[in-house]
Amino acid sequence: MDEIRSTGKTVDDALTEALIQLGTTSDQVEYDVIEKGSAGFLGIGSKPAVIVVRRKKKEEAADLSLEKENPVSKVPEEKTEKKEAASKVSEEKAEKKVTASKVSEEKAEKKESSSKAQEEKAEKKEAASLAKAEKEVTPLDGKAMEQKVDSFLKELFRAMEMKVDIQYQIDEANRTVGIDLSGDEMGILIGKRGQTLDSLQYLISLVVNKDEQEYVRIKLDTENYRKRRRATLENLAKNIAYKVKRERKPVTLEPMNPYERRIIHSALQNDRYVETHSEGSEPYRRVVVSLKKIS
Secondary structure: OOEEEEEEOOHHHHHHHHHHHHOOOHHHEEEEEEEOOEOOEOOEOOEOEEEEEEEOOHHHHHHHHHHHHOOOOOOOOOOOHHHHHHHHHHHHHHHHHHHHHHHHHHHHHHHHHHHHHHHHHHHHHHHHHHHHHHOOOOOOOHHHHHHHHHHHHHHHHHHOOOOEEEEEEEEOOOOEEEEEEEEOOHHHHHOHHHHHHHHHHHHHHHHHHOOOOOOOEEEEEEOOHHHHHHHHHHHHHHHHHHHHHHHOOOEEOOOOOHHHHHHHHHHHOOOOOEEEEEEOOOOOOEEEEEEOOOO
16 A cells, blocks of 8 residues: 555644554655645634545655764765865864854753653642542442432533433542543544543532542543544654664654643654654643753
C-alpha cells in the first residue's frame, strides 16, 4: 500500500493516522491536503481534515534513511580547494563565537532549570494532593454518587438536545468515578484536541465535590479518546524528534495541558539525541524539543 486517504480533526492528526497505517515515518512520505478541516462553532458544524498520503520514491527515501542513521548532519565533501578554504574560514568564525555564546547558553540553562523546577513543583503538589486524598479516605457511596452525576449529565444533554448513553465505573475505596459516554455525536463532546471533554470533566468535578468533605476524582472518556490521544501524541513526539535530529533546530509544539505535556516528555525521555522542556505560562505553556548539548 503506497498511497492512502486519511482523515482527522486536523491535518496533523490525519498525517499521524496515515503514518500509523503505512507503518512508516514522516520523512518517508509526502502528502496533499484535500480539506484543511474546520472546528466549527463550539464543535458544531466541524469538518475533518482530509489528506492523501503517498510513499516517497525509493531514491529519495534511501537518501533520508542514510541521513537518519547519523543524527548529526554530514558536511558534504567540498569539490574544490576554494570551497575547502571557505569552509575553514567559516569554522574559525564559528569557534570564535563559541566563547561569546557560552554566557547566553548558561542563562538559557538557568531559565530552563527554573522552568523545570516550577513544573516539577506543580507535579509534586498534585501528587501530594492525590496521596492525601487517598490516605485515610472514607469509602464513597457509589449508588448515591452515580445518581448525583447521572442527574446532572442527563439534564445537561437534554438541554443540548443530544442522546447520550452513560456508563459508570465507580471505585468506592479510592473515591473515583469513571464515566464513559457513547452516542452519535461524540465529536461535539470531545471538541478540539479534547478541550470540550476536559471542560466537561471539570464541570462534573465541581458539581460532585460541591458538598463533599473528601475529594472525589472524576475520569471522563468517550470512544476511547484518552487512549487514542495518547497514542497520537507519542507518535507526534517521535516524528518531531526525528525532525529535530535531521534539521538540527529546536521545535516548539502547540500549547498543551499538563497531562499532554507529560506524555511528550515521557515519550522522549530516553532519546539519546534530543531533550524536552516546557516554556510559557498556562494555558499557553508549550513543550520545546531540542538537540542535547554534547559536552
